Amino acid sequence: MFVxxxxxxxxxxxxxxxxxxxxxxxxxxxxxxxIPFLSRGPFAIAMSxxxxxxxxxxxxxxxxxxxxxxxxxxRGVSLEVARGELVALLGxxxxxxxxLLKTVNRLIEPTSGEVIVLGKATRDWDPIALRRSxxxxxxxxxxxxxxxxxxNVALVCRLRGVERRARQARARECxxxxxxxxxxFESLAPHQLSGGQRQRVxxxxxxxxxxxxxxxDEPFGALDPITRRELQEEFDALRRxxxxxxxxxxxxxxxxxRLADRVALLDRGNLVQCGTFDExxxxxxxxxxxxxxxxxxxxGSSDPEDRS
Amino acid sequence: xxxxxxxxxxEASALAAATAxxxxxxxxxxxVAIVIGVPLGILATRSKAAERVVLGLANVFQTIPSLALLxxxxxxxxxxxxKPPARAALVIYALLxxxxxxxxxxxxxxxxxxxxxxxxxxxxWQRLMIVELPLAVPIVLGGVRVATVSAVGMATIAAxxxxxxxGSYIFRGVSLSDVRMILLGSIPAAxxxxxxxxxxxxxxxxxxxxxxxxxxxRGSLASIAVCILLxxxxxxxxxxxxxxxxxxxxxxxxxxxxxxxxxGHMLADLVEAHTPLKVDRQKxxxxxxxxxxxxxxxxxxxxxxxxxxxxxxxxLKEPPQNDPKAVLERVRxxxxxxxxxxxxxxxxxxxxxxxxxxxxxxxxxxxxxxDLRAHVATIRGGFGPxxxxxxxxxxxxxxxxxxxxxxxxxxxxxxxxxxAIAQKSIDLGAGDSTDGRxxxxxLVQLEDDRRYFPPxxxxxxxxAATLRRHPTLRAALNRLAGKIDAATMRRLNHEVDGKHRDPxxxxxxxxxxxxxxxxxxxx
Numbered sequence: 001m002f003v004x005x006x007x008x009x010x011x012x013x014x015x016x017x018x019x020x021x022x023x024x025x026x027x028x029x030x031x032x033x034x035i036p037f038l039s040r041g042p043f044a045i046a047m048s049x050x051x052x053x054x055x056x057x058x059x060x061x062x063x064x065x066x067x068x069x070x071x072x073x074x075r076g077v078s079l080e081v082a083r084g085e086l087v088a089l090l091g092x093x094x095x096x097x098x099x100l101l102k103t104v105n106r107l108i109e110p111t112s113g114e115v116i117v118l119g120k121a122t123r124d125w126d127p128i129a130l131r132r133s134x135x136x137x138x139x140x141x142x143x144x145x146x147x148x149x150x151x152n153v154a155l156v157c158r159l160r161g162v163e164r165r166a167r168q169a170r171a172r173e174c175x176x177x178x179x180x181x182x183x184x185f186e187s188l189a190p191h192q193l194s195g196g197q198r199q200r201v202x203x204x205x206x207x208x209x210x211x212x213x214x215x216x217d218e219p220f221g222a223l224d225p226i227t228r229r230e231l232q233e234e235f236d237a238l239r240r241x242x243x244x245x246x247x248x249x250x251x252x253x254x255x256x257x258r259l260a261d262r263v264a265l266l267d268r269g270n271l272v273q274c275g276t277f278d279e280x281x282x283x284x285x286x287x288x289x290x291x292x293x294x295x296x297x298x299x300g301s302s303d304p305e306d307r308s
Numbered sequence: 309x310x311x312x313x314x315x316x317x318x319e320a321s322a323l324a325a326a327t328a329x330x331x332x333x334x335x336x337x338x339x340v341a342i343v344i345g346v347p348l349g350i351l352a353t354r355s356k357a358a359e360r361v362v363l364g365l366a367n368v369f370q371t372i373p374s375l376a377l378l379x380x381x382x383x384x385x386x387x388x389x390x391k392p393p394a395r396a397a398l399v400i401y402a403l404l405x406x407x408x409x410x411x412x413x414x415x416x417x418x419x420x421x422x423x424x425x426x427x428x429x430x431x432x433w434q435r436l437m438i439v440e441l442p443l444a445v446p447i448v449l450g451g452v453r454v455a456t457v458s459a460v461g462m463a464t465i466a467a468x469x470x471x472x473x474x475g476s477y478i479f480r481g482v483s484l485s486d487v488r489m490i491l492l493g494s495i496p497a498a499x500x501x502x503x504x505x506x507x508x509x510x511x512x513x514x515x516x517x518x519x520x521x522x523x524x525x526r527g528s529l530a531s532i533a534v535c536i537l538l539x540x541x542x543x544x545x546x547x548x549x550x551x552x553x554x555x556x557x558x559x560x561x562x563x564x565x566x567x568x569x570x571x572g573h574m575l576a577d578l579v580e581a582h583t584p585l586k587v588d589r590q591k592x593x594x595x596x597x598x599x600x601x602x603x604x605x606x607x608x609x610x611x612x613x614x615x616x617x618x619x620x621x622x623x624l625k626e627p628p629q630n631d632p633k634a635v636l637e638r639v640r641x642x643x644x645x646x647x648x649x650x651x652x653x654x655x656x657x658x659x660x661x662x663x664x665x666x667x668x669x670x671x672x673x674x675x676x677x678x679d680l681r682a683h684v685a686t687i688r689g690g691f692g693p694x695x696x697x698x699x700x701x702x703x704x705x706x707x708x709x710x711x712x713x714x715x716x717x718x719x720x721x722x723x724x725x726x727x728a729i730a731q732k733s734i735d736l737g738a739g740d741s742t743d744g745r746x747x748x749x750x751l752v753q754l755e756d757d758r759r760y761f762p763p764x765x766x767x768x769x770x771x772a773a774t775l776r777r778h779p780t781l782r783a784a785l786n787r788l789a790g791k792i793d794a795a796t797m798r799r800l801n802h803e804v805d806g807k808h809r810d811p812x813x814x815x816x817x818x819x820x821x822x823x824x825x826x827x828x829x830x831x
Contacts, residue, residue, distance in 0.1 A: 012357060026478075044594025105427060107423075107427065127429075128429050130429070131426070131428060131429030132429035135425035136428060138420060138423055138424060138427070139420075140420025140424075142420035142422070142427075143421070143424070144421060144424075144425075145421070146443055159428065159429060159430060159434065202424075205464075215427075
């Protein structure tokens with residue numbers, strides 16, 4: 001299979017750089033959204049240093065998922081996601097895209113086949129360690145209602161045993177990164193924020209431990225069209241800067257087109273086609289792909305954004 | 309009204325101590341219930357089977373009538389009375405609301421929050437401690453609040469098994485038909501329930517992240533209120549600790565009813581006058597024969613007064629006998645096996661008494677029960693439901709004396725009988741032979757010439773071990789032997805029931821009048 005890796009993002013492989021300066025003071029003195037991501041800094045997750053593991057961040061190999069009632073959610077999916085790439089899993093509801101995503105952080109175990117994450121098969125990962133290595137953003141956000149925004153963002157670092165001062169500094173940095181001024185937001189409770197602000201916090205929380213991989217399940221699906229558009233654009237800029245691998249589940253073809261390096265289209269548990277959006281549009285592999293893109297485009301013309 | 313609330317300083321401090329003891333037992337029970345209930349609630353959310361078992365049991369416990377539960381717990385605790393079984397009862401009743409609200413609190417957590425917690429790599433334990441329990445706390449606290457309010461009420465019933473608290477006022481008030489005493493117990497209990505409800509409600513609100521925060525003043529007032537309540541409970545707990553040093557103390561208990569309370573005070577006064585011992589009178593008015601007897605066996609009580617007939621049938625579970633001497637002997641033998649000494653009877657019986665108006669008795673020339681046979685056509689009887697149905701009540705009476713009344717007797721409340729006879733609504737009734745109202749209404753007790761009714765002689769039962777430890781005790785208690793006849797007991801009961809006098813004062817007055825407290829005049 002052809003793996004598309006955009007130029008300049010292969011640099012993510014260079015993860016042995018040692019970061020020496022303290023992130024806190026630096027971050028404070030910089031403007032919001034212009035902070036360079038402290039990739040491979042003190043919070044970086046230990047990735048497999050084995051270069052033989054290959055360039056892919058995630059590789060699905062013949063993944064099947066069948067339930068006891070006979071329903072087959074995944075019928076043998078094989079797909080690779082390169083380091084630094086953003087791949088959108090696209091499909092209708094029930095196509096298996098969320099199931100596929102959840103096999104990565106072992107929220108769902110495949111019936112057969114294997115998933116290689118950061119150079120190691122998921123079944124060889126301790127699920128807790130695996131999940132702490134992966135950022136996870138969901139539509140419901142799932143902020144802890146009894147914690148301040150700052151504590152929410154710092155939570156994964158806390159689980160990983162990062163000392164309080166350091167993790168709070170990192171959390172402030174990440175809040176700034178997603179466009180929320182720390183001094184204004186850090187001590188608020190989640191219910192005091194708007195939907196868009198909450199999802200920004202969700203993204204900040206996922207990024208706080210500097211994960212090599214971020215999973216996003218319909219992250220912008222519950223937002224109003226204008227906010228969604230805004231967040232999509234900011235996220236696009238952000239992730240290009242921080243050079244992290246992202247797998248994004250969406251049913252919104254425009255979102256996929258806007259954000260993804262490659263689009264993987266699923267239908268009833270099968271991977272139908274994978275490539276850049278242009279490839280899918282110009283050279284659809286089947287009538288289903290053609291129909292899916294056309295239908296969505298047609299819908300999109302009358303109501304360009306609101307598809308949730 | 310002035311008599312209702314005008315309290316002496318001594319009375320007020322006794323009431324405060326009872327309130328503190330009341331709160332103490334409630335707080336202790338709730339702490340235990342939370343420690344047991346919250347983990348059970350967590351367990352129930354982890355598996356369907358566990359939920360069925362846990363909720364099923366808690367529901368069953370909740371439906372057990374409180375007196376039945378207390379009775380059951382007395383068996384479980386081997387007859388021990390006082391705080392432990394009472395606390396256990398409160399724990400059992402508090403479990404259901406706490407378990408239910410724990411389950412509800414854990415279930416009501418937003419799906420997204422749970423998914424995020426799992427997805428970010430929390431272990432099950434971290435999920436519980438960092439996310440689920442903190443979020444469930446306001447709802448769990450709601451359950452604790454419900455449990456607290458009902459425990460404050462329930463703790464009054466615990467007085468029936470000798471637990472200190474406001475219930476002893478209520479029970480004693482009911483026994484002595486003393487409205488003021490009932491109010492002295494129930495008003496503080498109600499205020500306590502309201503205070504706990506309000507204070508916990510504030511705490512609950514303060515802990516809920518979704519509730520708007522109240523003013524700081526309100527929050528601090530609530531914390532102060534909680535601290536005061538806990539401090540009060542701690543005082544009650546401290547008071548209940550066994551006293552070290554000082555004079556040795558024995559516990560004299562009593563069954564319920566004014567007669568038993570008066571006799572208990574008499575024995576206590578005698579012990580304090582003639583021995584170096586101090587007497588604990590906190591265990592008066594306990595609910596029932598077996599409660600007292602088992603407590604005596606276990607060492608929870610050292611002395612209480614029992615009726616020989618009751619001891620024979622209820623404690624020894626033997627068929628009734630008619631010869632008082634034989635019954636006393638049987639009771640002595642039976643009690644000795646349990647390490648209990650049965651001392652000498654006081655001299656009166658409290659048995660069923662067939663009662664008639666004096667003027668009618670004289671007119672018809674009736675003295676004995678067998679004399680009634682000539683008048684079965686005209687005499688109208690009236691009896692309490694228990695007497696009507698017990699085999700050793702009315703049915704046996706008819707057989708023993710061949711009394712076939714032409715008009716079937718009326719079944720009526722036992723307490724109304726005395727007045728009903730006096731007002732000529734009925735002619736014949738069965739009451740208690742020592743009831744003060746026999747004298748008040750000028751009724752006559754017919755002689756039980758065939759000794760149909762088993763003898764119910766009042767006699768002190770004492771733990772043999774206590775008697776061995778305190779050699780002067782036996783003589784002190786036996787000072788009352790043969791000193792009280794039925795007429796005297798009737799008069800004393802009337803002082804308490806009819807004139808609402810303090811049982812302790814009535815007892816002391818009797819002992820003074822008979823110079824029983826005087827050390828020099830040995831009987």
